[in-house]
Amino acid sequence: xxxxxxxxxxxxxxxxxxxxxxxxxxxxxxxxxxxxxxxxxxxxxxxxxxxxxxxxxxxxxxxxxxxxxxxxxxxxxxxxxxxxxxxxxxxxxxxxxxxxxxxxxxxxxxxxxxxxxxxxxxxxxxxxxxxxxxxxxxxxxxxxxxxxxxxxxxxxxxxxxxxxxxxxxxxxxxxxxxxxxxxxxxxxxxxxxxxxxxxxxxxxxxxxxxxxxxx
Amino acid sequence: xxxxxxxxxxxxxxxxxxxxxxxxxxxxxxxxxxxxxxxxxxxxxxxxxxxxxxxxxxxxxxxxxxxxxxxxxxxxxxxxxxxxxxxxxxxxxxxxxxxxxxxxxxxxxxxxxxxxxxxxxxxxxxxxxxxxxxxxxxxxxxxxxxxxxxxxxxxxxxxxxxxxxxxxxxxxxxxxxxxxxxxxxxxxxxxxxxxxxxxxxxxxxxxxxxxxxxxxxxxxxxxxxxxxxxxxxxxxxxxxxxxxxx
Numbered sequence: 001x002x003x004x005x006x007x008x009x010x011x012x013x014x015x016x017x018x019x020x021x022x023x024x025x026x027x028x029x030x031x032x033x034x035x036x037x038x039x040x041x042x043x044x045x046x047x048x049x050x051x052x053x054x055x056x057x058x059x060x061x062x063x064x065x066x067x068x069x070x071x072x073x074x075x076x077x078x079x080x081x082x083x084x085x086x087x088x089x090x091x092x093x094x095x096x097x098x099x100x101x102x103x104x105x106x107x108x109x110x111x112x113x114x115x116x117x118x119x120x121x122x123x124x125x126x127x128x129x130x131x132x133x134x135x136x137x138x139x140x141x142x143x144x145x146x147x148x149x150x151x152x153x154x155x156x157x158x159x160x161x162x163x164x165x166x167x168x169x170x171x172x173x174x175x176x177x178x179x180x181x182x183x184x185x186x187x188x189x190x191x192x193x194x195x196x197x198x199x200x201x202x203x204x205x206x207x208x209x210x211x212x213x214x215x
Numbered sequence: 216x217x218x219x220x221x222x223x224x225x226x227x228x229x230x231x232x233x234x235x236x237x238x239x240x241x242x243x244x245x246x247x248x249x250x251x252x253x254x255x256x257x258x259x260x261x262x263x264x265x266x267x268x269x270x271x272x273x274x275x276x277x278x279x280x281x282x283x284x285x286x287x288x289x290x291x292x293x294x295x296x297x298x299x300x301x302x303x304x305x306x307x308x309x310x311x312x313x314x315x316x317x318x319x320x321x322x323x324x325x326x327x328x329x330x331x332x333x334x335x336x337x338x339x340x341x342x343x344x345x346x347x348x349x350x351x352x353x354x355x356x357x358x359x360x361x362x363x364x365x366x367x368x369x370x371x372x373x374x375x376x377x378x379x380x381x382x383x384x385x386x387x388x389x390x391x392x393x394x395x396x397x398x399x400x401x402x403x404x405x406x407x408x409x410x411x412x413x414x415x416x417x418x419x420x421x422x423x424x425x426x427x428x429x430x431x432x433x434x435x436x437x438x439x440x441x442x443x444x445x446x447x448x449x450x451x452x453x454x455x456x457x458x459x460x461x
Contacts, residue, residue, distance in 0.1 A: 032407070032447070035428045040291070046409060046425045048290040052283060053444045060278040062271060074282050081286045096261050104264040111235040150262075150269040168233050169267040175234060194221055194229045201262050 033098035034091065041089035051084070058099070059106045066110040066172030067117075076113055080106045097146055107169075114172055146204070153203035161196030164189055223247065228256055232263035277444075280387075338421040342366055342375035354436055354458035365436045365458045367395075367424065374424035376436070381455075383415045384440070391438055391455065392445040393424060398432035405437065406430050410445035435459070 033054055039047030059080050063073040083105055091101050154162055167173045167181065175193070179186045221229075227244040230236060236244060248256070278286075336344060345351045345366045354365040361381040367374035376393065384391060393408030400406070409425030436458040439449045 032428055039427075043291060048287065049444075050407075050427055052286055052290075054447060056283065056286060057275045057277045058268065058271065060282065061275045062267065064276070065271075074278075074285070077278065077282060078285050078289060082289050085289065085291050095257075096265075099268055100261050100264050103268050104260050107264055107267060108260070115235050147265045147268045147272075150265045151272075154266070154269055165233075165266060166270050169263060170270045190226075190230070193233055194226055197229050197233065197259070197262060197266065198221060198225065200266055201259075204262065 034093045037088045037091040037098045037101065040085065041091070048085075051088075052081075055084070055099070055102045056081075058103060062103070062106055062170070062172075063110060065170055066114055072113075072117075076110060079113075080109050083109065100146065110172060114174075118174065149204055150200055153200045156203065157196050157199055158192075160184070160188075161192045161199065164192040165196045168193055224251070224255075228259045231256065232259040338375055338423045341373065341423055342377065342421050345371075345373060345375060352433070353461045355461045356456050356458050358456060361456065363419075364461065365424075367430075367433055367436070369430065369433065372426060372429060374426075376422045376424060376458075378413065378420045378422070379418065381413050381417075381420065383413045383417060386412045386443060388443065389440050390443055390445060392441045392449065393422075394437045394439065394449060395424075395426055395430050395433055396435040396437065397430050398434045400431070404448060405435075407445070407447070408436070410441070 036047060036050045036054055040051050056077070060073065060077050063076040063080070064070065067073045067076055084102060087105065091098060095101075096104075154165075157165070163182070164178055164184075167178045168175070173181065175186060175189045178184070178189045182189070184192070224244075224247040227236065227240060227247060230240065231244060244256075345368050346353075348368050348370070350370040351366050351368040354367065356363050356365070356378070362379045363377040363381070365374060365376050381391075390410045390412055392410045394405035395408045396402060396405045407427045409423075409427075411422045413420055438455040438457075439451060440453040440455055441449060
């Protein structure tokens with residue numbers, strides 16, 4: 001069978017900083033992911049499989065880094081997807097991308113699980129997270145417009161701000177653990193995280209909330 | 216690089232989004248949020264999630280097949296299966312009032328299912344029903360490696376592919392995936408038509424088409440070979456076949 005000659009071969013997956021794909025393509029990909037959640041909510045056949053195909057990798061990877069234990073990470077991933085099946089109907093594309101919706105949900109679950117585990121006296125020791133080996137990594141996740149802008153904003157952060165955000169958001173380390181690991185003072189860790197995320201927010205152009213009485 | 220001064224509310228919102236809060240901090244945040252317009256806490260959660268996605272993107276690993284099976288077991292049933300499950304539950308009830316309600320529900324289900332024929336038809340039956348539709352177009356696979364056709368009804372957004380002689384695949388190492396090129400969409404990103412397998416011993420296979428989003432103007436149907444589960448966007452390094460209008 002001859003190869004199809006409709007479209008020239010191109011690398012479709014986006015990786016941070018490549019900037020090779022236009023915003024219309026981002027939007028289409030984002031719309032496809034949003035449609036997957038909408039289909040899950042409406043019970044469309046095969047939507048579950050599509051949902052798992054798109055979101056299981058990012059959720060599982062985050063759970064594994066947060067919990068540093070494959071068994072716990074599997075349980076957490078299962079919990080997250082049970083919650084996702086129930087809450088898919090709440091997804092509103094006007095408020096953010098489907099990936100952001102899923103990862104917001106996943107992060108809340110993982111933070112709760114991590115905090116409970118740290119309060120438990122017999123909690124397992126926190127060994128270093130195992131990074132996925134090169135041969136099991138997938139090509140990358142779909143980055144919507146909004147996340148692409150975050151990627152640009154991250155490039156503008158001070159190295160310590162980015163480091164603290166990476167350890168906290170991706171590795172699930174507490175501020176105390178980050179202080180122990182990096183040698184930074186606890187207050188410095190918090191300051192870097194707060195200012196880093198504030199900077200990301202500013203670069204996304206989100207306006208500050210209207211406050212009625214500031215402390 | 217400048218950054219606005221952080222208020223205590225900002226600090227609490229960011230800390231909550233990144234690490235979660237202790238109970239006393241939560242109470243402080245609730246107090247601070249009084250009089251604040253909008254869902255600022257949700258905004259920060261989303262910014263934290265987006266930042267996580269961006270930072271994590273280069274190193275995402277797929278879960279094991281065993282975990283995928285666990286996730287599938289918890290997943291909601293598709294509509295057609297939900298309906299079947301409902302009928303089973305209702306048939307076991309002995310109470311007259313429930314039976315009356317059941318009869319009404321079954322009538323509704325029957326009417327609904329009548330309007331959704333493909334959800335109770337086998338792939339071959341689906342194909343046959345589509346062939347009788349006045350809006351269905353038929354396409355033929357080009358080339359010599361295998362024969363067959365594609366029937367696609369743009370009105371109902373349903374379709375089926377028929378293959379004769381398409382090579383069997385090992386689902387554990389690779390799967391076929393259908394792509395539908397839509398004349399009204401960017402051609403770099405065809406619509407995902409679903410993954411499928413050709414089991415050993417199959418001489419003729421009929422596969423239903425599962426378009427993930429609406430196809431406005433089908434221009435081409437292309438089959439690629441992809442890793443198990445398929446991909447979001449194919450690199451088209453292994454195109455297996457293309458269908459052209461008959």
